[in-house]
Amino acid sequence: MAGLDTSGAVKQTGADISREAAESANELGKIGYKQELGRRLKVWHVVCLAMADASPAMAVLLLTGGVFAVGGTFGVGAMLILSVVVLLIALCLGELASVHPSTGGSYSMVRSVLPEPLAWITLFNFVTQGVVIPASLMLGIVIFLKDLFPGLAVSNELVALVLLCVSGAIAMTRVEVGASVNIVILCIQIVVVGLVVVAAFVSPQQNPIDVVFNPVRLEGGVLVPVTLAVAFSTLAPAFNVLNGYDATCGFVEELVGGARDIGRAVVTAAIVASLLIALPLFAGVVAAPDLVSFLSAEAPIVLAVEHALGPWASTAVNIGVIAALFNGALTLQMYFARGIYASARDGLWPPFLGKRLAEINKFQSPGWGVVALVIPAAALIFMSSLDWLIIFAGTMIATVYFFVGLAALWSRILQKDAVRPFRMPFWPLPPLIVVGFTGYALLTQTSDFLIGALVLAAVAVACWALSKLWRDGKSSSGI
Structure with a gap:
């Protein structure tokens, strides 16, 4: 039985947790999978893991540079708009994850509803982030390390490679170890983004109303008003800043409450991420001493705080950013490795490869999934085109959410009898808005990003067609 503390609140015993874990394992069995990952995480664990993936300090202090470069101070407006859209996306994710509580996250949700070619496109856009973003984060760490230690003479690529391997090694251990490391670093991040807000109060330089309603961008060294076309083109890159809350869905097979609690976890993570990113971002622009130097800086918010x-x-900022970047890379490796594991479990890859990727190591983690991310990420560290890939990550994220919105819309139509432990309110408005917003954000991208998205989609569909050579049309999910 559950015990009571002195305040009368119910406390869970080990037996309660074991019973809930067993019930969640039964839920997994109903959709055709065996329980292999250990169920040891509670809602707050999963939310903290998602916050580590969202990485507020990394998002505010580093990733915003790309958004400001595209849309100027409209980066603030884009983030405010995106905060609303993110909540709607979270509602879609919560319902889909409760119906299909698989560790594959967005890929598994789309695969459970939409045709397989679309699931492959989702998978490729989903997993490629787990290669590109950690590589860029590790290179970012080196920049701030050398600012702290100017005498550090080791090459940037070598330091980044070592850090990538260290984070990968932690990602292969028990999920609680990674969660504990992330929670400690997350506390450091909150202090750092708090400094940005303090900076705006101590030394406000820009009119907050003008920042939101009269945005400007830098063009030829001169400030010019942001046009509607530029504003729309800013939305997709902004997805790379306010992102990561969906990581809750990647740990659903390790969540004690399973399908029952996943909706609450992802909505909570989305709200907290929006607050911890949008508010400091707004404060950082208000604290900017000079918009020309601010918008031309590699790390504009850091300039404002200093x-x-x-x-x-x-x-303080350098330490916080280093912690945030490592934190983000670690969680991304944990999260996307589970997506690779889920796709291998579904039989998507050639048998000699899929057998390894579907293995769980002695720590009950998808170790080979982590390796599959680390190897190409290590190669990317030495590539000069990484900057383009970092910005392109926003396009990949928008693509994934576009298909999530479609899946959330069609799920209620095609799977009318499905049990939905979490039901989004106001259906079908959330998925309709998500599909419309992400679709428009994708269509308004510049030609190089659109071409990149089409090439990635073509590769995904080609791999789906090629997979027919080794697949018999059956999978553990019944598709």
């Missing part, structure tokens, strides 16, 4: 709080803030 100007407002002095040199000591630079050291």
Whole structure:
């Protein structure tokens, strides 16, 4: 039985948790999978893992540079708009994950509803992020490390490679170890983004109303008003900043409450991520001493904080960013490795490869899935085209959410009898808005990103067709 504390609140015993874990394992069996990953995480664990993936300090202090480069100070407006869209996406994710509580995250949700070619496109856009983003984060760490230690003479690529391997090694251990490391680093991040908000209060330089309603961008060294076309083109890159809350769905097979609690976890993560990213971003622009120098800086928010709080803030920010970048890479490797594991379990890959990728190691983690991410990420560290891939990550994220919205819309139509432990309110408005918003964001991208998206989709469909050579049309999910 559950015990009571002195306040009368119910406390869970080990037996309660074991019973809930067993019930969640039964839910997994109903959709055709065996319970192999250990169920040891509670809702707050999963939310913290998602916050580590969202990585507020990384998002605010580093990733926003690309958004400001495209849309100028409209980066703030884009983030405010995106905060609303993110909540709608979270509602779609929560319902789909409760119907199909697989560790494959967005890929598994889409695969459970939409045709397989679309699931493959989702998978490729989903997993490629787990290769590109960690590589870029590790290179970012080196920049801030050398700012802290100017005498560090080791090459950037070598340091980044070592850090990538260290994070990969942690990602292969028990999920609680990675969660514990992430929670500690997340606390450091919250302190750092708090400094950005303090900077705006201590030394406000820009009119908050103008920041939101009269955005400007840098063009030829001169500030010009943001046009509607530029504003729309800013939305997809902004997805790369306010992202990561969906990682909750990647740990659903390790969540004690399973399908019952996943909706609550993903909505909570989306709300917290929006607050921890949008508010400091807004504050950072308000604290900007000069918009020309701010928008031309590699790390605009860092410049604003240093100007407002002095040199000591630079050291604090550097430490926070290093922690955030490592934190984000670690969680991404944990999350996307589970997506690879799920796709291998579904039989998508050639048998000699899929057998390894579907294995669980002695720590009950998808170790080979982590290896499958680390090897190409290590190669990317030495590529000069990584900057383009980082910005393109926003397009990949928008593509994934486009298909998630479609799946959430069609799920209620095609799977009318499915049990839905979490039901989104106001259906079908959330998925319709998500599909419309992400679809428009994708269509308004520049030609190089559109071509990149089409090439990735073509490769995914080609791999789906090729997979017919080794697949017998059956899978553990029944598709």
